[in-house]
Amino acid sequence: MIVGPNGAGKSTAMKAVFGMLPLREGRVTLGGRDITALTPQARVAAGMGFVPQTHNIFPSMTVEENLEMGGFLRRDDIRPTIEQVYELFPILRDKRHQAAGELSGGQRQQVAVGRALMTKPQLLMLDEPTAGVSPIVMDELFDRIIEVARTGISILMVEQNARQALEIADTGFVLVQGANRFTDTGAALLADPHVRQSFLGG
Amino acid sequence: MAVLRFTNVAHGDTMAFGTMVTILATWGLQSVGITGGPVPTALLALPVGIAATAALLLATDRMVYRFYRQQRASSAILLIVSIGVMFVMNGLVRFIIGVDDQRFDDGSRFLVSARDFKAWSGLDEGLAIKTTQGITVLTAAVVMIALFWFLNRTRTGKSMRAFADNRDLALLSGIDPERVVAITWILVAALATIAGTLYGLDKSFKPFTYFQLLLPIFAAAIVGGLGSPVGAIVGGFIVAFSEVGLTYAWKKVLAYLLPMGLAPDGLAQLLGTEYKNAVSFLILVLVLLIKPTGLFKGTST
Numbered sequence: 001m002i003v004g005p006n007g008a009g010k011s012t013a014m015k016a017v018f019g020m021l022p023l024r025e026g027r028v029t030l031g032g033r034d035i036t037a038l039t040p041q042a043r044v045a046a047g048m049g050f051v052p053q054t055h056n057i058f059p060s061m062t063v064e065e066n067l068e069m070g071g072f073l074r075r076d077d078i079r080p081t082i083e084q085v086y087e088l089f090p091i092l093r094d095k096r097h098q099a100a101g102e103l104s105g106g107q108r109q110q111v112a113v114g115r116a117l118m119t120k121p122q123l124l125m126l127d128e129p130t131a132g133v134s135p136i137v138m139d140e141l142f143d144r145i146i147e148v149a150r151t152g153i154s155i156l157m158v159e160q161n162a163r164q165a166l167e168i169a170d171t172g173f174v175l176v177q178g179a180n181r182f183t184d185t186g187a188a189l190l191a192d193p194h195v196r197q198s199f200l201g202g
Numbered sequence: 203m204a205v206l207r208f209t210n211v212a213h214g215d216t217m218a219f220g221t222m223v224t225i226l227a228t229w230g231l232q233s234v235g236i237t238g239g240p241v242p243t244a245l246l247a248l249p250v251g252i253a254a255t256a257a258l259l260l261a262t263d264r265m266v267y268r269f270y271r272q273q274r275a276s277s278a279i280l281l282i283v284s285i286g287v288m289f290v291m292n293g294l295v296r297f298i299i300g301v302d303d304q305r306f307d308d309g310s311r312f313l314v315s316a317r318d319f320k321a322w323s324g325l326d327e328g329l330a331i332k333t334t335q336g337i338t339v340l341t342a343a344v345v346m347i348a349l350f351w352f353l354n355r356t357r358t359g360k361s362m363r364a365f366a367d368n369r370d371l372a373l374l375s376g377i378d379p380e381r382v383v384a385i386t387w388i389l390v391a392a393l394a395t396i397a398g399t400l401y402g403l404d405k406s407f408k409p410f411t412y413f414q415l416l417l418p419i420f421a422a423a424i425v426g427g428l429g430s431p432v433g434a435i436v437g438g439f440i441v442a443f444s445e446v447g448l449t450y451a452w453k454k455v456l457a458y459l460l461p462m463g464l465a466p467d468g469l470a471q472l473l474g475t476e477y478k479n480a481v482s483f484l485i486l487v488l489v490l491l492i493k494p495t496g497l498f499k500g501t502s503t
Contacts, residue, residue, distance in 0.1 A: 040373070040374060041373060041374065041376055044374060044375070044376055045376065050374060052370070052371070052374075055368055055370065055371060056371060057368070057371070058363070058364045058367040058368050058371065058372075059367060059368070060363070060367050061360070061363055061364060061367060065360055065363075065364075068357075068360060069360065069361065069364045069372070069375050069377070070375055072357075072361060072364075072375045072376050072377055073375070073376035115371075115375070
């Protein structure tokens with residue numbers, strides 16, 4: 001979980017990990033394999049899934065077609081994976097033949113996450129999935145994301161709502177002005193008086 | 203389809219090029235004694251025309267459009283570029299086949315001739331259906347169904363729609379942009395060659411006429427909504443019927459519809475056929491003023 005104030009470089013860090021921005025120093029590894037030289041597309045093939053913050057669905061295509069496009073790289077049968085996504089997000093099964101652009105904000109985010117899951121990634125990266133959705137929908141999205149994590153997929157996520165995010169995080173990174181200020185378990189960060197005072201409003 | 207993200211004004215001349223190659227291939231087939239029997243030989247020559255046009259378009263893309271795509275040039279710049287491409291294609295066609303009228307239809311002229319129809323139905327007026335008209339309607343229907351099937355049901359077609367919808371996300375999903383662009387050009391080649399050949403069979407082939415088709419093509423696309431395949435079809439019918447409706451000599455129709463003695467003396471033609479293009483232009487202006495997005499909102503550039 002990456003949290004931090006506005007302009008701290010959360011999304012930038014995410015883009016750097018995914019290869020959309022060049023690294024000045026350091027390496028990116030995935031499951032022990034050095035992927036620093038790979039393009040974003042190649043990283044998807046290597047097992048990374050990425051959900052951008054905006055423009056993360058194909059609006060004029062149906063929900064099911066969105067999922068199919070998520071699995072475009074795969075040559076094997078993607079039907080079982082589509083079924084798994086529908087089990088994770090039951091609402092998408094009901095709306096499978098509807099254009100994704102016609103869905104509500106929370107449902108669109110579910111389509112976006114579902115699309116990224118279609119490559120069966122080891123690591124799923126979410127850039128502020130709850131941006132612009134209502135608090136109730138946000139709670140539901142968090143629940144779904146926890147469920148995704150339970151299926152064995154690691155999740156790296158940028159989140160504005162620091163308190164809620166840290167509550168569910170195994171590891172939290174608090175970025176300030178482009179640098180990693182605190183790293184600890186979510187619970188420890190929540191208990192840390194410095195973090196509380198500076199970023200969580202006491 | 204907004205796959206290429208620009209308005210290509212070279213469509214008319216792409217049609218002309220495809221038709222020209224088809225005509226040359228038709229003459230080739232006829233000279234070795236192969237004909238299509240009752241159907242025009244040109245239909246047999248179509249694959250040659252499509253292949254040559256596809257090769258030309260892919261070469262043009264490699265030499266011209268790819269550069270601008272890599273620059274992420276705006277669609278306005280690409281539009282201007284396509285005007286240049288249009289002039290080159292236009293010159294190429296005139297250079298190879300000349301500017302004159304070419305007739306290349308053979309096979310039987312009529313499916314239903316006026317005299318046969320009168321004899322069969324006992325009516326006073328005849329009904330004539332030219333073979334080329336029948337073939338045009340049939341081919342248009344088949345091509346349309348095939349196109350929609352391709353775009354909505356196949357993996358490649360869906361990837362093209364995804365690319366048109368959200369280019370960055372398509373890249374993230376592993377869709378190869380160069381492949382999508384190449385397939386789009388091949389589709390353009392096939393559709394333009396088929397359309398041009400059918401048009402040429404029904405009328406005749408003259409490079410300048412094809413250049414002039416640009417205006418009704420655009421009027422149709424804009425009436426229907428840019429980037430919407432269904433809109434293009436509906437827009438095509440609207441433009442075509444408006445053109446014919448306003449330039450048709452209604453004299454005979456009115457003579458039958460109106461009470462005896464009220465039949466007009468003149469042709470009852472609202473506009474001379476020379477003004478056909480003005481009708482397209484008028485529709486274009488009206489739609490842009492009243493409903494610029496067209497009837498069906500597509501993913502416009």
